[in-house]
Amino acid sequence: MDSTDLALRAEGICFAYRGEEWVLKDISLSVPRGKATMIMGPSGSGKTTLMKVLAGILCPQRGRLEALSQEVGKRTRRSLYSLIGYIPQQLGLVRNLTSLENVLMGALGRCGHGKVMLGLFPRHEVEQAQAALDLMGIGDKSSEKVFRLSGGQRQRVAIARTLLQRPRVVLADEFVSDLDLALAAEILRLMRQVAEREQMTFVANMHEPQLVREFADQVLILDHGQIVRRFPTDGSQERSPSEVLQ
Ligand SMILES: Nc1ncnc2c1ncn2[C@@H]1O[C@H](COP(=O)(O)OP(=O)(O)OP(=O)(O)O)[C@@H](O)[C@H]1O
Ligand SMILES: [Mg+2]
Known part of the structure; x- marks a missing residue:
């Protein structure tokens, strides 16, 4: 895929909190523009940390990150902030x-x-x-x-x-997990409408397979800080999210 079709691209990202072990280990991913990418994985697997790295809030010790075709670094972080919306797990209201x-x-x-x-x-x-x-x-x-x-x-x-x-990209960390499924689906439907209208890219951490099945274009499964499965867009797996998330 042409890099201009990508909202986010990460290559070999490694991140550790100060003085601790690696939480993210060699993460590479591509997030296509205008699509919904969902990240799943067990508690503690690094989903929130990955979101914060993608949002430019945490700075990885290794690897490269591009957002909207611009390398995320010290100089671009501030200008990118206005283009990337982040909804934290605790909402931050x-x-x-x-x-x-x-x-x-x-x-x-x-x-x-x-x-x-x-x-x-x-x-x-x-x-x-x-x-x-x-x-x-x-x-x-x-x-x-x-x-x-x-x-x-x-x-x-x-x-x-x-x-x-x-924002051009919205990163949402478990933002519907406190809701019942019907309401969560309603909110995701609204997000999708807005995303389609505005050509906005949507990345979310999510636990509920039903919602992932209905709303994700791409799914990444994280375990112990590594992407252990991805579908359907890496070419190696033909199956769609709905077939895999039985
Ligand atoms: N501020 C921090 N300082 C040190 N370690 C941290 C910090 N935040 C998270 N961790 C550690 O990093 C690992 C990944 O945490 P993270 O919050 O990214 O997981 P998660 O997949 O989002 O989990 P959950 O599904 O419970 O929200 C955990 O082992 C956690 O203890
Ligand atoms: Mg989390």
């Missing part, structure tokens, strides 16, 4: 701010830091934040403080915030 204020955090890259107060954001950004909440089906919760929301509603606020960032 500010509990004491409202849903709308949390979503507006996604616009900080454009509006400058320090303008966290609602009144300081340009009106069109506030309207877009409201539209993102409407899209997620929680427009009526925009002035509710986040600590008063349910787990599923919080997850939708986190997604709306990431969408407001207008």
Whole structure:
């Protein structure tokens, strides 16, 4: 595949937390643009660490990483940040701010830091934040403080915030695992609609085989910091995710 068709490309990535053993061992992967890639693997296999490396939050000790055809390094990390949205496992919402204020955090890259107060954001950004909440089906919760929301509603606020960032790539770490399957599927369907409309690339860690079967174009299985299986796009395995994830 031409590298311009790739949203992310990693080659020989090794990562260890300070003074610890390797958590990621020689990871190479390609994430095609505009598609959904899902990463599965047992607890502790390194999924979150891999997400953080791909998001440019952790810097690998070995290997090369390219995002949107640019090498990720010290100089490009900051400019790439606005192009890559990351939804952490713990969502990273500010509990004491409202849903709308949390979503507006996604616009900080454009509006400058320090303008966290609602009144300081340009009106069109506030309207877009409201539209993102409407899209997620929680427009009526925009002035509710986040600590008063349910787990599923919080997850939708986190997604709306990431969408407001207008990223080219969204990396989501287990972001639907607290939800029941029907709601998780509904949210993934919404993500897919947005991804298709905006040509956005989606990478997620996920435990639920049913969801992976329905939504993944590519699946990577991680174990002890290594990719032990991948399908269907490496050419060596013809089977589709739905055949493998019985
Ligand atoms: N900040 C850290 N400092 C040191 N070791 C860490 C740190 N974060 C994770 N680890 C270790 O790295 C390994 C991989 O952790 P990681 O969080 O990437 O796994 P995971 O696949 O996301 O697991 P889970 O499914 O439980 O979320 C684990 O052995 C963990 O103990
Ligand atoms: Mg994790």
